[in-house]
Amino acid sequence: MKVNNKRLLYLETIICLLISVGITYALYQNKAKRWEEQSSATFRQALELELQKRDTVMVFHKEAMGYSTLSLDDSLPKPIRIIDELGEREYIIPKEKYDHSLVKETLKRSILSILLEDYPLVPDTLNEIWDSLLITANIPVKTCIRISVTDFQERASVAHSKDIFESFSSDSLLSYYLGERCEVEVTGFVFYGWYEVVSGWGYFAICLPWIVLAFLFFFYKKIIFILERRFVKHETLTIKTMVPVIAVKAEDSHVYQLEEGVFFDTKEKVLKSASLTKKLAPQVAYLLKLFLESEGYRLSTSKIDENLWADGSGTQERIYTVIRRLRKSLDGITHLMVDYENDIYQLKSSISDEIVKNSTIPT
Template structure:
């Protein structure tokens, strides 16, 4: 007969598998929540940094203008007929000693200009046509303005100027090794014809932007995973105790089988196979049940009483118990065969073998 220690070992192994599954599920859920929190925070912070970057650049651009001589005479004009039917002219021209120079206006660039004041735009065009923007100088001013907002990262600019034919005639870039679309924070146009394009870049990483939030989220997710895991284990144990009361009460079963005078006689035959002598049945927990005939039940219980003798019964022992020494060998063999057949319907690994002087129950 298997001991209670073996039975408990099976339950412990099953519980370990459940624990591993629950822990894996909670860790996966915690990882998903951590990823979503980091993504949301990153998008929020990125949007805030981009907004501040544009604000600080406009401030830096204003400081750059203050260093220029803006007393130069200039003239500009536009298509008055188009202006009557649209929010913006379709073209403008500049007039100098060489004549008129026409520009076609782009709607998208028009609404991304650094200012919506037509006179100021013309002032920008006149100023930067004669004295182009110095990328290094403007970037240094912008960098100082960024630091006023506690943004300490590398900054870069790309300035391109479009000619009368709408083709780029000049371009200058600062830190072009990492100035790419992933680090771009804004695009601004300058001039009445939006002929000057300025693209701003910031070289920052996710860790530099939100390292404190990452550490906090990691801590919160770890605590949440532990709480959810412990709660899940508690719930599983409660459900298991409700559904398997017989398994929980197995220690009582083994204790009872030592009390031969009690009307309740139960024996553990295998990991999950129990012989209920009082009810004359063999049952596999959560599985097959087999009803025993009175004589088979009496014979099986007789084998268990021979525990100290390795569950071995002689032919004389069996005949004396079942028939009072009036049985025959044929009746004895049939009785043992009937019991063996009933047992193996529930658990094929349990057998009754013939030896020199009788039979042995092999659990």
């Protein structure tokens, strides 16, 4: 593979990698956001369903569309007076806890405190309810629940569901607070990998740039050939210089004078001018010799195929490749060019509209 081709391949690979990463990130963000919204809604629903088991009719009521809390107070609660063995003192509920309290009305929070003291929440049970709701909603995420209860001395006892993950400790989904002092904190966690978020058409979108890259890599020559035949316009010109001019001896005619000061040695496979010498590849040299020996310096694609690939292995792509290499070899050393029209290639001059008769280089 040529250096330029390798560089192009590296560049295309980097571009495909960046596109695939961008598509993956966009898909992940889109679905992850939707899953987190649905997980939050089902987490609250699971908590309400679990509290319904504790005869909290005065706290919750059932509507036609499902479970929901009664109307909530907007103002912050007044400080709570606590009397225990340590005496009487006031307890102020932090604003962040009150804002996330599942029930805000004072009486209902008090009822929840009594009920949860007698019938505390069990993390595993609550997590099972949450999982079942997520499965019904077809959300393939893993969940975990942490329940923390703070006593009057501000000491917290924490319990987790069995499916706890270390990463959840720093990436909780949301928390709800229950009780008169918002002393019960229920926190839900979700976990999922990018491979779970990206599925179906998402994988196809990620792979599409690589499919395009592979197609262009293996078929770019054929694509260029088709585009050139369809869109590149070739002007018809004739040869001005001495083409061909047989040199040396009749029995050893292997040097052609293409124009003044430019010679082609078929034996050495060399194009030579006063200031430049080009060594031709064997197949390219043979093709140039075929042009010079053909009538009107014209060759059909079938004639080229027949002479260069006698075993029948020639293809349109191979023909185009050897023509392109011949054009590149002629460029810069002679005014001759290879024109194409109606399935016929012809050796022409780019500076003249006359054909000059042949002559021979003296021995």
